[in-house]
Amino acid sequence: MTVEKKPFETEVSRLLDIVTHALYSDREVFLRELVSNASDACDNHRYQVVSNKSLKDEAREYQITLSVDEKAQTLTVSDNGIGMNHDDMVSNLGTIARSGTAKLMEQIRKAKKAGGDGTSLIGQFGVGFYSAFMVADKVVVTSRKSGEDKAWQWVSDGKSGYEIDSADKENAGTDVVLYLKKDAKEYLETIRLKHIVEKYSDHISIPVMLGEEKLNRGAALWQRSKSDISEDEYKQFYQHVAHAGDDPLLTLHWKAEGKFEYSSLLFIPTLRPYDIFDPRREHHVKLYVKRVFITDNCEGLVPPFLRFMKGVVDSEDLPLNISREVLQQNPLVAKIGSAITKKVLGEIKKMADTDDVAFKDFWYNYGQVIKEGLCENVEHREAIFDICRFHSTHSKDEQVSIADYVSRMKEGQDAIYYLAGEKMDILRSSPQLEAFKKQGVEVLLLNDMIDEYWLPAVSDYKGNTFKSAIRGAGDITGQSKPETPEEEKEQALAGQNDLTKYIKEVLGVSVRSVRLSKRLTDSAVCLVTDEGDLDANIERLLKMQGKMETAYTRILEINPDHPVIKRLGDMVKDGSAWEESSVTRDMVWLLLDQARIAEGDPVLDPAKFSERLARTMEKGLSVAA
Ligand code: ADP
Numbered sequence: 352m353t354v355e356k357k358p359f360e361t362e363v364s365r366l367l368d369i370v371t372h373a374l375y376s377d378r379e380v381f382l383r384e385l386v387s388n389a390s391d392a393c394d395n396h397r398y399q400v401v402s403n404k405s406l407k408d409e410a411r412e413y414q415i416t417l418s419v420d421e422k423a424q425t426l427t428v429s430d431n432g433i434g435m436n437h438d439d440m441v442s443n444l445g446t447i448a449r450s451g452t453a454k455l456m457e458q459i460r461k462a463k464k465a466g467g468d469g470t471s472l473i474g475q476f477g478v479g480f481y482s483a484f485m486v487a488d489k490v491v492v493t494s495r496k497s498g499e500d501k502a503w504q505w506v507s508d509g510k511s512g513y514e515i516d517s518a519d520k521e522n523a524g525t526d527v528v529l530y531l532k533k534d535a536k537e538y539l540e541t542i543r544l545k546h547i548v549e550k551y552s553d554h555i556s557i558p559v560m561l562g563e564e565k566l567n568r569g570a571a572l573w574q575r576s577k578s579d580i581s582e583d584e585y586k587q588f589y590q591h592v593a594h595a596g597d598d599p600l601l602t603l604h605w606k607a608e609g610k611f612e613y614s615s616l617l618f619i620p621t622l623r624p625y626d627i628f629d630p631r632r633e634h635h636v637k638l639y640v641k642r643v644f645i646t647d648n649c650e651g652l653v654p655p656f657l658r659f660m661k662g663v664v665d666s667e668d669l670p671l672n673i674s675r676e677v678l679q680q681n682p683l684v685a686k687i688g689s690a691i692t693k694k695v696l697g698e699i700k701k702m703a704d705t706d707d708v709a710f711k712d713f714w715y716n717y718g719q720v721i722k723e724g725l726c727e728n729v730e731h732r733e734a735i736f737d738i739c740r741f742h743s744t745h746s747k748d749e750q751v752s753i754a755d756y757v758s759r760m761k762e763g764q765d766a767i768y769y770l771a772g773e774k775m776d777i778l779r780s781s782p783q784l785e786a787f788k789k790q791g792v793e794v795l796l797l798n799d800m801i802d803e804y805w806l807p808a809v810s811d812y813k814g815n816t817f818k819s820a821i822r823g824a825g826d827i828t829g830q831s832k833p834e835t836p837e838e839e840k841e842q843a844l845a846g847q848n849d850l851t852k853y854i855k856e857v858l859g860v861s862v863r864s865v866r867l868s869k870r871l872t873d874s875a876v877c878l879v880t881d882e883g884d885l886d887a888n889i890e891r892l893l894k895m896q897g898k899m900e901t902a903y904t905r906i907l908e909i910n911p912d913h914p915v916i917k918r919l920g921d922m923v924k925d926g927s928a929w930e931e932s933s934v935t936r937d938m939v940w941l942l943l944d945q946a947r948i949a950e951g952d953p954v955l956d957p958a959k960f961s962e963r964l965a966r967t968m969e970k971g972l973s974v975a976a
Pocket residue numbers: 384388389391392430432433434435443444476477478479480481525594
């Protein structure tokens with residue numbers, strides 16, 4: 352058979368170009384990546400053996416071996432793990448399996464612009480193997496897959512493509528041979544290699560050998576006692592399990608004993624993982640059973656709203672030899688999941704209470720994801736609320752907790768008020784807030800997309816219901832407006848009733864109804880909804896997603912104390928507003944558009960809007976002249 356030549360996937364070529372040319376400092380991390388892959392390959396094989404009785408005879412002692420050939424100037428990383436066949440090589444070493452590459456490239460470009468080099472980003476997005484080309488100008492991978500007879504060889508110079516050919520290999524597993532570049536001969540030195548393995552790979556649970564010597568400790572890190580583990584060891588382990596290049600923001604290491612037993616070593620990444628908004632919402636915490644790696648996607652082990660967590664959970668009680676699918680249905684998984692959720696939320700709360708800076712970073716990166724838990728996770732809802740923060744009229748700079756909000760509620764205040772929309776500055780200057788400001792009632796300002804999903808699902812917080820500030824009549828504490836004398840009030844009301852009728856007649860179906868406002872103090876108009884109606888922002892979202900076709904018309908509230916409204920009222924009363932040529936019709940339409948603009952919505956009909964505005968200005972100028 353002739354040698355098969357294949358080009359790299361475009362993405363791989365681009366990445367390799369960056370890897371070989373730009374990333375020069377810290378290139379020793381290539382060894383961490385290759386050892387990490389060898390370790391994963393052994394873990395995978397061990398799982399095959401324990402979960403599949405027919406492979407029982409395949410059980411073996413795992414080992415990763417480094418060897419140096421002075422004459423050929425090569426460094427080889429070998430393992431006796433799962434191995435790869437022809438197709439595995441094509442898909443694993445010729446393409447980029449993970450979707451994070453584009454993002455990595457972007458990050459590297461950014462890092463370079465900022466004066467850095469981006470090396471620390473390698474491995475973060477699952478492209479670790481290619482880091483071999485930082486130190487080698489030729490890489491030969493020879494591998495035999497466990498349970499198969501044929502071995503294969505993959506050869507590449509890391510430029511345009513690679514070649515695959517059949518090969519001879521006695522044992523199952525993989526040898527990665529690096530033909531070291533001229534300026535990378537230091538990686539032939541025993542001391543150098545020993546140092547790198549100790550530095551990055553000490554936590555790997557499979558022995559890494561160089562000659563007769565074992566270079567790493569070879570015990571599962573999460574099984575060791577906390578006092579025995581340095582911060583740096585935690586960090587190296589984190590970078591290994593998470594395929595990450597950053598530091599952990601929070602490290603949680605504990606052992607649960609009692610009804611069920613498990614060890615857990617979990618991390619919150621400092622940098623938000625690139626796939627956090629992937630619609631599959633999968634977590635990647637690895638599940639081990641009695642030190643055997645089972646899966647990194649066990650549904651129910653970590654709830655979706657904590658999917659940014661990385662690390663390991665190692666159970667003593669789950670059965671080893673059942674398939675991944677059946678394992679997920681084991682009720683013990685749900686119990687461990689719940690215990691983990693409780694623990695993690697508790698630790699985040701501690702961070703919120705003690706380390707403001709770290710917590711702010713946390714909330715900035717993960718707040719939107721955490722809020723998903725408010726609608727989905729009834730069991731832990733209160734604990735989730737404890738770590739949620741929201742913008743509010745209480746402060747321009749600091750976000751507030753619901754507990755703080757409740758502690759500031761006014762006497763007679765019947766609800767937790769919120770105003771939801773897309774843009775914070777529009778929310779902050781919204782006319783709907785006027786009466787709240789006047790009465791000193793705080794309003795939460797919610798501008799995350801996710802807020803529209805948890806709000807309808809969560810009726811209350813400790814007995815206080817959530818209520819939209821634009822819904823209902825605007826009575827907040829039952830004392831919104833100062834009393835005016837009865838007679839005067841009736842007179843005024845009669846006039847204003849005519850005015851609301853007039854406005855409704857002009858606007859027709861563009862508004863549902865027109866009424867006097869109890870919530871406005873400065874602005875002339877605003878749009879509101881009734882109790883039980885869709886919130887304006889949900890309506891906006893549904894329209895955006897094409898789920899709703901026509902506008903769900905809203906109620907126009909007018910401020911009877913506003914000079915424009917007063918003048919309009921007079922003109923309705925004396926009949927002049929009803930004249931065909933009257934400018935009041937234009938004004939009424941302009942008022943509606945003004946209310947829309949205040950919410951960040953476009954005017955109803957831009958052409959007509961301009962005409963009306965021009966006519967009104969003309970009229971205003973001729974009066975002034
Ligand atoms: P990652 O380890 O994040 O998946 P890498 O670029 O490091 O990404 O490796 C790509 C893939 O190549 C691995 O997912 C694995 O399928 C395969 N691979 C690499 N090294 C080995 C090895 N020593 N044994 C078996 N498979 C390997």
